[in-house]
Amino acid sequence: MSDILSYTFMQNALAAGVLVSLACGVIGTLVVLKRMVFISGGVAHTAYGGIGMAFYFGVNPILGALAFSLGASMLMSTIQRKTRQRPDTLIGVMWAIGMAIGIIFTDLTPGYKSDLMSYLFGSILAVTQADLWMMLVVDVIVIGVAILFFKEFQATAFDESFARTRNLPVDLLYVILVTMIGLAVVMLMRVVGLIMIIALLTVPAAIGSLFLKNMGKIMWLATGLSLVFTTGGLLLSYSFNLTSGATIILVSGAAYLIALLVRRLCKRCPDE
Amino acid sequence: MTYNAPIMTPLVEIKDLSAGYTDEMVLKNINLSVEPDDFIGLIGPNGGGKTTLFKIILGLLKPKYGTIEVMGMAPDKGRRFIGYVPQFTFYDSDFPIRVRDVVRMGRLGPKHLFKSYTAQDDQVVAQCLERVHLSEKAKMPIRELSGGQRQRVYIARALASEPELLLLDEPTINVDAEASAQIYELLHELNLQGVTILLISHDLNVISSYVKTIGCLNRTLHYHGEKEITADMIKDGYNCPVELIAHGLPHRVLARHEEQPQ
Numbered sequence: 332m333s334d335i336l337s338y339t340f341m342q343n344a345l346a347a348g349v350l351v352s353l354a355c356g357v358i359g360t361l362v363v364l365k366r367m368v369f370i371s372g373g374v375a376h377t378a379y380g381g382i383g384m385a386f387y388f389g390v391n392p393i394l395g396a397l398a399f400s401l402g403a404s405m406l407m408s409t410i411q412r413k414t415r416q417r418p419d420t421l422i423g424v425m426w427a428i429g430m431a432i433g434i435i436f437t438d439l440t441p442g443y444k445s446d447l448m449s450y451l452f453g454s455i456l457a458v459t460q461a462d463l464w465m466m467l468v469v470d471v472i473v474i475g476v477a478i479l480f481f482k483e484f485q486a487t488a489f490d491e492s493f494a495r496t497r498n499l500p501v502d503l504l505y506v507i508l509v510t511m512i513g514l515a516v517v518m519l520m521r522v523v524g525l526i527m528i529i530a531l532l533t534v535p536a537a538i539g540s541l542f543l544k545n546m547g548k549i550m551w552l553a554t555g556l557s558l559v560f561t562t563g564g565l566l567l568s569y570s571f572n573l574t575s576g577a578t579i580i581l582v583s584g585a586a587y588l589i590a591l592l593v594r595r596l597c598k599r600c601p602d603e
Numbered sequence: 604m605t606y607n608a609p610i611m612t613p614l615v616e617i618k619d620l621s622a623g624y625t626d627e628m629v630l631k632n633i634n635l636s637v638e639p640d641d642f643i644g645l646i647g648p649n650g651g652g653k654t655t656l657f658k659i660i661l662g663l664l665k666p667k668y669g670t671i672e673v674m675g676m677a678p679d680k681g682r683r684f685i686g687y688v689p690q691f692t693f694y695d696s697d698f699p700i701r702v703r704d705v706v707r708m709g710r711l712g713p714k715h716l717f718k719s720y721t722a723q724d725d726q727v728v729a730q731c732l733e734r735v736h737l738s739e740k741a742k743m744p745i746r747e748l749s750g751g752q753r754q755r756v757y758i759a760r761a762l763a764s765e766p767e768l769l770l771l772d773e774p775t776i777n778v779d780a781e782a783s784a785q786i787y788e789l790l791h792e793l794n795l796q797g798v799t800i801l802l803i804s805h806d807l808n809v810i811s812s813y814v815k816t817i818g819c820l821n822r823t824l825h826y827h828g829e830k831e832i833t834a835d836m837i838k839d840g841y842n843c844p845v846e847l848i849a850h851g852l853p854h855r856v857l858a859r860h861e862e863q864p865q
Binding site: 364479482483485489490492494495496497499540543545549 | 663682687689698699701705707708711715717719720
């Protein structure tokens with residue numbers, strides 16, 4: 332085991348796991364408690380459009396993904412809040428259109444493009460030093476904002492209309508939150524790929540909220556679980572020569588099923 | 604008008620107000636004045652505009668016609684003096700949070716941004732939990748409380764903002780008869796301590812024995828500060844809920860009111 336740690340790509344991958352877990356724990360908890368899982372999935376998939384366009388125009392794909400993911404966050408959250416009729420349909424359609432744009436622009440781009448797969452399915456082993464710096468910046472922003480507005484995020488997630496009657500800037504807080512989701516998507520894309528982001532973002536927090544009663548503690552547990560899933564998945568994928576992103580997601584999924592089962596059994600006990 | 608003597612003005616003043624979400628008016632020509640120390644129960648059928656009236660008072664919906672003032676101000680300014688207790692069916696009953704942290708939300712506001720809760724906040728929160736007789740549940744997760752206890756937590760949260768007026772939307776919906784009586788008992792207590800209360804419900808039977816005055820809301824409002832629902836109110840075609848008539852003579856329904864302290 333110790334020999335694989337001597338590879339730079341492995342060190343980078345493990346570091347990426349740590350950095351990604353911090354954002355996952357914080358944002359994932361807010362996403363789960365505020366019931367924004369579907370929007371997050373939509374934002375993640377739409378980001379692929381940005382990658383396709385960036386390839387076509389010869390721009391850094393990360394920038395393309397960032398632009399599309401922030402744009403999609405804004406648009407989808409506006410739809411979610413301002414449309415009275417079936418916001419989920421509109422978001423679902425945008426989700427597919429985003430992917431389609433990415434694929435069409437990929438078709439139009441001449442030359443070798445297997446690299447695009449890494450954005451869809453992730454490639455934690457290909458994380459570079461520059462990626463790590465980007466992840467660190469996202470972490471600092473996300474954690475800073477979460478600490479700054481912790482009690483307000485909690486209040487709006489629990490009962491938005493009450494928060495509004497207390498004259499809290501509910502709409503601004505929402506915009507801040509979807510922006511953070513957009514940032515997290517770009518970061519997680521490198522690790523598990525756009526298609527599977529939704530699981531890594533929500534599973535650790537979902538497990539946390541099954542067992543804990545306090546948003547702050549759920550964030551901590553979700554961060555820890557996320558670290559276990561990424562590291563465990565990475566080592567498993569290395570040992571059995573499997574795709575790392577998919578292995579990480581399956582480890583998370585298995586843990587979630589076990590957690591649901593344990594929770595169900597626990598309910599029968601008088602003590603929690 | 605300066606905001607020096609809020610006690611002298613009505614807490615809520617609604618004049619000739621109509622409102623709705625589309626061109627159809629859910630509320631028509633409403634006039635209502637809530638005075639200090641009032642304990643008003645408004646009854647009306649579902650779809651009669653009860654929740655819409657609350658949205659108007661809280662500044663969450665703008666009226667189409669007429670005026671509304673809260674503490675002599677526009678509702679979105681004046682609502683900070685209101686303690687709002689929403690219908691708890693709206694909540695995620697599984698949300699992981701402790702009772703004390705829910706009540707603390709009553710202390711939030713624009714001035715509290717970027718600040719943590721102070722010792723004074725915690726003191727107010729503790730007092731509010733005591734007023735609703737739930738001090739010993741402070742550290743419990745809210746999802747382990749019964750429906751009636753949970754409703755009292757939301758009343759404590761509203762009290763934590765030290766309001767001039769409590770606004771309750773169907774406080775006893777999904778609560779059993781005993782818990783429902785406890786909630787009204789508590790509201791009665793709070794009213795005696797000087798809290799003004801306006802509540803809406805479709806449950807006339809319980810309201811009747813606790814509130815000071817009662818009105819009917821079914822798109823239009825019939826409220827003149829009466830203590831009883833009179834046969835006239837019903838005859839005038841205000842379409843009060845059927846249960847009202849089903850329990851004996853209409854004008855006798857609320858007659859057991861003499862012992863009510865003034």
